[in-house]
Amino acid sequence: MIRLTGIERTFPVGDETVHALNNVNFTVRKGEYVAIMGPSGSGKSTLLNIIGLLDRPDKGVYTLEDLDITELTDDQQASVRRNKIGFVFQFFHLVPRLSAAENVELPMILAGVDPVERKPRVQAALSSLGLSDRAKHRPDQLSGGQRQRVAIARATIMQPDVILADEPTGNLDRTSGIEVIQILENLHNNGITLIMVTHDPDLGNRANRRVRLVDGRIVTDTGNS
Amino acid sequence: MKVGDVIQFSTKALSGYTVRTLLMILAMAIGVASVILLTSLGEGARRYVTNEFRSLGTYILIVLPGRSETTGGPPPLLGETPRDLTLEDALFLTRNSVIRRVAPITVGSAAVSWKHRDREVTILGSTDALFDIRQLSMARGRFLPAGDPARGSAVCVLGYKLKNELFGNQSPLGEWVRIGDRRFRIIGVLAKKGQSLGLDMGDVAIVPVASAQALFNTSGLFRVLVQANGRDAVPKAKKTILSTIRKRHEGEDDVTVITQDALLSTFDRILLAMTLSVAGIAAISLSVAGILIMNVMLIAVSQRTTEVGLLRAIGAPGGQILRLFLAESAILSLIGAVFGIILAFLGTWGISRAFPVFPITVPVWALGAAVLVALLTGLIFGVLPARRAARLDPVQALSRR
Numbered sequence: 001m002i003r004l005t006g007i008e009r010t011f012p013v014g015d016e017t018v019h020a021l022n023n024v025n026f027t028v029r030k031g032e033y034v035a036i037m038g039p040s041g042s043g044k045s046t047l048l049n050i051i052g053l054l055d056r057p058d059k060g061v062y063t064l065e066d067l068d069i070t071e072l073t074d075d076q077q078a079s080v081r082r083n084k085i086g087f088v089f090q091f092f093h094l095v096p097r098l099s100a101a102e103n104v105e106l107p108m109i110l111a112g113v114d115p116v117e118r119k120p121r122v123q124a125a126l127s128s129l130g131l132s133d134r135a136k137h138r139p140d141q142l143s144g145g146q147r148q149r150v151a152i153a154r155a156t157i158m159q160p161d162v163i164l165a166d167e168p169t170g171n172l173d174r175t176s177g178i179e180v181i182q183i184l185e186n187l188h189n190n191g192i193t194l195i196m197v198t199h200d201p202d203l204g205n206r207a208n209r210r211v212r213l214v215d216g217r218i219v220t221d222t223g224n225s
Numbered sequence: 226m227k228v229g230d231v232i233q234f235s236t237k238a239l240s241g242y243t244v245r246t247l248l249m250i251l252a253m254a255i256g257v258a259s260v261i262l263l264t265s266l267g268e269g270a271r272r273y274v275t276n277e278f279r280s281l282g283t284y285i286l287i288v289l290p291g292r293s294e295t296t297g298g299p300p301p302l303l304g305e306t307p308r309d310l311t312l313e314d315a316l317f318l319t320r321n322s323v324i325r326r327v328a329p330i331t332v333g334s335a336a337v338s339w340k341h342r343d344r345e346v347t348i349l350g351s352t353d354a355l356f357d358i359r360q361l362s363m364a365r366g367r368f369l370p371a372g373d374p375a376r377g378s379a380v381c382v383l384g385y386k387l388k389n390e391l392f393g394n395q396s397p398l399g400e401w402v403r404i405g406d407r408r409f410r411i412i413g414v415l416a417k418k419g420q421s422l423g424l425d426m427g428d429v430a431i432v433p434v435a436s437a438q439a440l441f442n443t444s445g446l447f448r449v450l451v452q453a454n455g456r457d458a459v460p461k462a463k464k465t466i467l468s469t470i471r472k473r474h475e476g477e478d479d480v481t482v483i484t485q486d487a488l489l490s491t492f493d494r495i496l497l498a499m500t501l502s503v504a505g506i507a508a509i510s511l512s513v514a515g516i517l518i519m520n521v522m523l524i525a526v527s528q529r530t531t532e533v534g535l536l537r538a539i540g541a542p543g544g545q546i547l548r549l550f551l552a553e554s555a556i557l558s559l560i561g562a563v564f565g566i567i568l569a570f571l572g573t574w575g576i577s578r579a580f581p582v583f584p585i586t587v588p589v590w591a592l593g594a595a596v597l598v599a600l601l602t603g604l605i606f607g608v609l610p611a612r613r614a615a616r617l618d619p620v621q622a623l624s625r626r
Contacts, residue, residue: 082540
C-alpha cells in the first residue's frame with residue numbers, strides 16, 4: 001500500500017547539507033502496525049511527514065495505493081491527506097478557540113460534508129472515545145489525555161486508511177499514555193494501518209513490526225519482507 | 226468547503242481575538258464614516274449653491290452686450306462692443322410669445338445724499354419687471370411703477386441697508402434724495418433679502434432705466450434679464466433673442482446669452498469635482514485602515530501558524546487557506562463599513578442639528594461606494610497576509626508548539 005523507494009531528503013544547515021533521509025526503501029502493507037524508532041535526529045519524523053504528504057522527498061519515488069504521490073498537485077495532495085490519512089501529533093494541535101466537537105468537525109468542514117450529516121458523525125466519534133460530556137469544552141478545559149483523544153477523533157472522522165502518529169504519548173503521563181495507545185491499537189484491530197513514531201522502547205515493542213532508523217538510514221526492520 | 230462554513234469559520238476566528246478585531250473594525254468604521262461624511266458635506270454644498278441660484282428667479286436668461294468667443298491674436302483688454310445693447314432692443318424682445326418679462330438693466334455708481342449724509346452706492350436702472358424677475362419683496366412703499374420705460378420719472382427705491390444708513394428709523398417715503406446731480410422721490414424700500422449673485426441688494430438704489438441712462442449719460446445697457454415662459458421655453462427664448470438682436474444689429478451676432486441652467490450646471494460640475502476630491506482625501510483614511518488590517522492580519526497569521534499547519538495536515542490545500550484569511554479581512558471590512566455608515570448618519574444628524582440652514586444629506590451613491598471601497602481595501606490589503614499563510618511550510622508550522 002505504501003511504497004517508498006530510494007527516498008532522500010536533505011536540509012541545508014548552515015553551509016552543510018544534512019541527510020535527514022538517505023536512500024530509504026520502505027513498504028507498508030494494508031493493516032500493518034509499524035513502530036518507527038531511533039534516536040532523536042535520526043529522521044523518524046521526516047519519514048512520517050513524507051508518508052503523510054506534508055513534506056516532499058528530494059529524490060525517490062513514493063506510491064500510495066499505486067498512486068505516484070510526487071506527481072500530484074497541491075490540491076490533489078490535500079485531497080489525499082483529507083481522505084486517506086489521519087494525523088496524531090505529540091502536541092495535539094487542537095485549535096484553541098474551538099470546542100472539542102468543533103475540532104473534530106473541522107476535517108469534514110474542509111471536505112465540504114453537509115452540516116446535517118456532520119453533527120451525528122461528530123457525536124458518534126466523541127462518544128466512542130468516551131468524550132460525549134466534553135463536546136462543548138475548549139482544549140484548555142481538557143486534560144492532556146482528553147485532548148489527545150479529541151485529536152484521535154479528529155484524525156479518524158474522515159475514515160482514513162492510515163493513521164500517522166508522531167510521539168502520540170510524548171506529552172502524556174503514563175496512564176493516559178497507555179489509554180491513548182490502546183485506542184490507537186483498537187483502531188488497528190479494526191483494520192486501519194497504524195504507523196507510529198516513538199523513541200520509547202516499551203511502546204515500540206507493542207507493535208507487530210519495528211523499524212529502526214539511525215542517521216537517516218533504516219538499520220533494522222523486523223518485518224521486512 | 227462550503228461558503229457558509231467559510232464565513233462561520235472566519236467569524237469564529239475573528240471573535241476569538243476580541244480586542245484586535247474591535248480595533249480593526251473601529252479603524253475601518255472611521256475610514257468609511259469620513260468618506261461618507263465628507264461626500265455628504267460636498268453634496269450639501271452643491272445643493273446649497275443650487276438653491277441660491279434658484280432664488281435668483283426662475284427661467285432667467287441674461288443677455289450681455291458683446292460676443293465672447295475664442296479668436297486668435299491678443300485678447301482685447303475690454304470686451305469690444307461695436308454696438309450697444311439699447312433699451313429699444315430690450316423692449317423689442319417683449320413682443321415674443323416665449324418671453325414673459327424683460328428687465329433692462331443699467332448699472333452705475335453714484336453718491337446718494339439726503340440732508341448732510343451721503344453714501345456712494347450702486348445705482349440700478351431698470352423697470353417694474355425687475356421686481357418679478359429677481360423675486361424681490363418690499364419692506365415699505367411700492368416698486369417702480371409700470372409705464373413707458375423710455376420715459377424716466379424722478380422716483381427711486383432704496384435698498385434696506387442704504388435706507389437705514391441715510392434715514393435710520395425714520396420713514397423715507399416721499400422724501401427727496403439727490404443721486405448724482407438729479408433729485409429723486411423715494412417711493413419704496415426693499416425688504417432684506419441678502420446677496421444675490423454677488424450683488425448686495427441691500428446696498429443699492431433703483432431708479433427707472435431711462436433716468437439712469439440720463440444720469441450716467443449712456444444709451445447702452447449693462448445687461449438685459451429675460452424671463453422665459455417656462456423651463457421648456459428657455460432654449461427657444463435663447464434662439465429668439467439671438468435672432469431678434471441679430472436682425473436689429475444688421476446681421477451682427479454681438480450679444481451673449483447666458484441661461485441660468487448653463488450657469489447652474491457649470492457650478493454643479495465644479496462642486497461635484499470638489500465633492501469627489503474631498504472624498505478622495507477621505508479615502509486616504511480608508512487606506513490607513515487597510516494598512517492596519519494588513520498589519521494585524523500578518524500578526525494573526527504568525528500567531529496562528531500551527532493552526533495553519535494543522536489545517537494543511539487535515540487536508541486544506543493552499544488555496545483554501547488563502548480564501549479563509551481573505552474571508553476574514555472581507556468580513557472585518559464589511560462590519561467596519563456598517564459601523565462607519567451608522568457613525569456617518571450620526572455625524573450628519575449632528576451637523577444638521579448644528580447648522581439647520583445647510584441642506585446636508587447622505588447621497589446613496591456615497592453609501593454604496595464607501596462599502597465597496599472598504600471591501601476592496603480589506604481584500605487588497607488582506608492578500609499579502611493570506612498569501613503568507615497559504616505558503617507556510619506545514620512541517621515547520623507544526624513543529625512549533
